Amino acid sequence: MTLLIAPLMIIFPELGYAIILVVLAFSLTFKGLGTIIYYFRMARHMVGGKSILYQGVILFDLGMVTLSLSDVPKFYVLVYLAVLHGFSGVVDILRANESKKLGGKHWRLKLTQGIINVLAAALCIFFINSYEAAVIIYTAGLVINAFIRIGNALRKRTTIYIQ
């Protein structure tokens, strides 16, 4: 599905940008709702659980506010993407390093993933004022993740069956 939507977003960048904003706004709203439900299901039994309730309410409100805005500065979307890609990239590189040290076999793929993510983060900062850049980087991220998930699903694994 991602592979079908992503090219459309690149071809129509204004529409693509609007889609990104809607996705982000709905993410915040549903995250907020999910957190509130989590509070009532589990976190109310936890020491300091009320903070979870406050968090849920705040996220929900932020989501509703974002949905109601007619214009969100590109800056915020690109900073969000930069942080996401940057953090993922650093973790991937560290993980590849550890895997290589322990003699693991798949460290090159992980390293490549990490470098791509870090480059994406750098591009977000470089093109901080361009909404086309936001759309391209976001959709490129979606496409790469889609291919990685397909690749992982098709990877052979050894499973032991105990009888």
Next chain:
Amino acid sequence: MQEDFHYYATYCAAYLAGYTHEESMDICYSAQFVDLCTKTLLSKLGAPQDAATTQLQLELADARTDILGLQDITRIWASFHFLPYDLYAQLPRHGRGYMNRYRLICKPNGPLLERTVNVAHGTSLQHVGIAMHVLADTWAHTYFAGTPSLVINNTTDDFSEILTAEDGSSCTKRIKFRHNPGAADDLEQNLYTNTVYQSSEKSIMNLGHGRAGHLPDYSFIRYEYLPAWNNYESIVKDNPSDYMKAFAQMIYAMKFLRGGIDEFKPGTYADDIVAPYRERITGILTKRQINACEDWKKFGEELSGQTIEDFDLNKYQEEYIKADKNGKNDTFIGKFIEGALAQKNMVTAEIVKSGNVLAGIVKFKQLDILKEAGLD
């Protein structure tokens, strides 16, 4: 627990239980290997990754936290490091989701401990080592669960160390935490590393005793803290006492596994065997140090009169890699893998039987080992 107890103290316990030096080395190597047998290592050896008994920091950072990923994490940590105490615990007015996590809380002397020891009976020394690791960790990791869960494994930042003065009176000293996994804990400044607070229920930061840092793994420390699950009641953890019980129980369990005793009963300790060495062991356990390897090693070498080799992760790898397909099970690591799979299968099956889906869904096929032990 860490290498000082899993490797050297387990050696001492095995020797005191009646095993020879060579047998004790096999047992203690396996006990320590549980903390190092990762999917990455198994992938390097060409061994089945389902036999992984731990996950290192960056493996965890990379781990999926969707339902399948969480089940994989729970299978590993609940089976080898946080053995659940009561899979059928009841709390009024608590939903199923909460209870599934609550029931995975680890404590010593639960029914699963008895099964762990029984499953290891009549098998390899490697499996004995695995069982000893699990047993020892039930004492150190008490009150935490082997599944990522904020509502169970979280704590407040209020940790206090309980110190005993020379006149016998006790006082408390506040423990300070920082979030720097690269920095060593500073015992003089009472400054320790723990995981960052994460409000997500299934975050890896909320796995096991991350929020308490390495405190459960230091034998010298007594401390008080407030866990997330105990209704605002604080818990006092007395590590020197718990570690002494772990040691005595290991000896008792290994006497059973050697065939010296007819049955293994939880809550029983080989106090008679420990008695002549109690003062010496108390001295090791209460000495304020991050790592007690040297002291345990010296004690072990005095007991057996033999040299205890330092732990070498690479020791048995070549043997496994070079063995042909049919010979792999007869290698050291091959036997370890069999033991690990048996332990993981048993614990996972018990968790699933209790109606808890956090460890996954299991097809119930009987292991020959379980049948022979009369545990079907």
